[in-house]
Amino acid sequence: MTPTEAGSAVRPSVPLSRNRDYNVLWISRLVSELGSELALIGFPLLILATTRSAVEIGLVATTMAVALLLGSVPAGYLADRFDRKVVMVVCEALRAVAMASVAVALYFDAYSLPHILVVAAIDGLLVSVFGPAEDAALPSVVAPEQLSQAVARNTARPYLASLAGPLASGVLFTVDHMLPFALNAAMLILSCIALLTLRLPKGASPAVEDEQETGEPVGLRWVWQHRPIRTTLIWVALVQLVFSALVVIILAVSGEDQVGPGEIGVMMACFGAGGLIGAALAARLHDALPASVIIIGFSWLAAVLIFVMAFTPGGVLLGVVLGVVAMFMPVTVTTVMTYQMSVTADELRGRLSGLVGLFTGAAGALGPVAGGALASGDGTTGLMACAAAAAVIAVGATLSPTLRRFPAPGRQAA
Numbered sequence: 294m295t296p297t298e299a300g301s302a303v304r305p306s307v308p309l310s311r312n313r314d315y316n317v318l319w320i321s322r323l324v325s326e327l328g329s330e331l332a333l334i335g336f337p338l339l340i341l342a343t344t345r346s347a348v349e350i351g352l353v354a355t356t357m358a359v360a361l362l363l364g365s366v367p368a369g370y371l372a373d374r375f376d377r378k379v380v381m382v383v384c385e386a387l388r389a390v391a392m393a394s395v396a397v398a399l400y401f402d403a404y405s406l407p408h409i410l411v412v413a414a415i416d417g418l419l420v421s422v423f424g425p426a427e428d429a430a431l432p433s434v435v436a437p438e439q440l441s442q443a444v445a446r447n448t449a450r451p452y453l454a455s456l457a458g459p460l461a462s463g464v465l466f467t468v469d470h471m472l473p474f475a476l477n478a479a480m481l482i483l484s485c486i487a488l489l490t491l492r493l494p495k496g497a498s499p500a501v502e503d504e505q506e507t508g509e510p511v512g513l514r515w516v517w518q519h520r521p522i523r524t525t526l527i528w529v530a531l532v533q534l535v536f537s538a539l540v541v542i543i544l545a546v547s548g549e550d551q552v553g554p555g556e557i558g559v560m561m562a563c564f565g566a567g568g569l570i571g572a573a574l575a576a577r578l579h580d581a582l583p584a585s586v587i588i589i590g591f592s593w594l595a596a597v598l599i600f601v602m603a604f605t606p607g608g609v610l611l612g613v614v615l616g617v618v619a620m621f622m623p624v625t626v627t628t629v630m631t632y633q634m635s636v637t638a639d640e641l642r643g644r645l646s647g648l649v650g651l652f653t654g655a656a657g658a659l660g661p662v663a664g665g666a667l668a669s670g671d672g673t674t675g676l677m678a679c680a681a682a683a684a685v686i687a688v689g690a691t692l693s694p695t696l697r698r699f700p701a702p703g704r705q706a707a
Contacts, residue, residue, distance in 0.1 A: 369647020537660020
């Protein structure tokens with residue numbers, strides 16, 4: 294299949310702040326991510342308050358991670374095969390029901406691990422389905438020249454959610470154990486209501502016929518044959534692997550240096566603040582710099598800064614360095630995602646997003662395991678190993694003809 298931009302109606306260029314449908318998408322995804330953060334913290338807090346079982350905490354976390362991972366590829370197919378608005382509404386509605394069931398159970402003091410595991414699996418699966426539908430819908434609600442700006446603004450959402458979600462969950466849990474889950478359900482219901490007002494143009498017919506004729510997944514085949522997308526997919530997964538390991542190692546180093554919980558919280562806040570600053574700058578840097586400079590430059594910058602972390606005392610100073618690294622992540626995400634969305638046909642965008650979710654999800658699951666293994670000895674050695682891995686990625690990016698000559702459509706001013 295030839296990549297085109299067919300299937301997406303061309304929207305008039307209006308400021309994103311006044312683009313009603315873009316704002317509905319942005320807010321609904323933010324609510325979805327906030328809900329995930331509330332659950333991510335709420336479930337461990339609930340288990341600690343009831344059974345204090347580390348095994349149960351691990352089971353719930355693993356269940357959510359596996360559900361997210363397993364749901365990624367079929368989620369992309371669903372986003373391309375069915376009405377994306379309906380897919381998003383159904384996902385948010387079912388998540389609301391699942392979270393409300395936890396709140397009701399806690400109201401009646403009926404904690405049950407099997408119930409929590411089922412809800413965690415449902416939530417993970419539905420989150421994995423919602424993401425590709427929202428990603429694939431984005432180019433349909435903004436003008437082509439605004440795509441990079443829209444993607445840049447979207448990169449702020451995970452950082453906002455990671456800053457606000459855990460704090461809100463912790464505060465609400467101290468008031469009443471059911472409140473984080475009740476708030477989650479209420480927010481998801483509001484997201485449903487907002488999504489019902491979303492106006493998406495009718496896209497091209499999905500390419501299901503080709504799958505039935507060949508028996509080969511069209512999306513996977515097309516992505517793997519498209520060299521720039523294939524290369525960036527691998528690059529993003531490797532970067533995710535390193536950074537997932539890095540966070541675990543930094544926490545281990547902080548423990549070795551006797552850093553208090555409050556200061557560790559400040560360190561993680563630095564990471565979130567850096568990401569938010571980067572999201573604010575991403576669109577301008579995307580327009581000002583060649584894509585190859587952004588991707589290869591970030592690769593080397595990350596390697597150097599991780600090396601610097603190995604000799605930085607644990608605490609706020611280490612958090613500041615981590616925040617600087619985080620500041621440049623939204624810029625690279627904006628560059629890569631803008632390109633991927635621009636060259637992918639509308640009827641394949643969901644599957645592309647699903648594959649990205651699969652690769653990054655697998656890396657995100659393996660990274661903490663690798664980080665834990667590296668941190669089991671000396672934390673500084675673990676950081677040096679992480680810096681070496683980042684340097685290997687940087688060398689690979691520099692030697693890659695595809696990344697050195699990386700194309701950048703949609704570089705018009707937003």
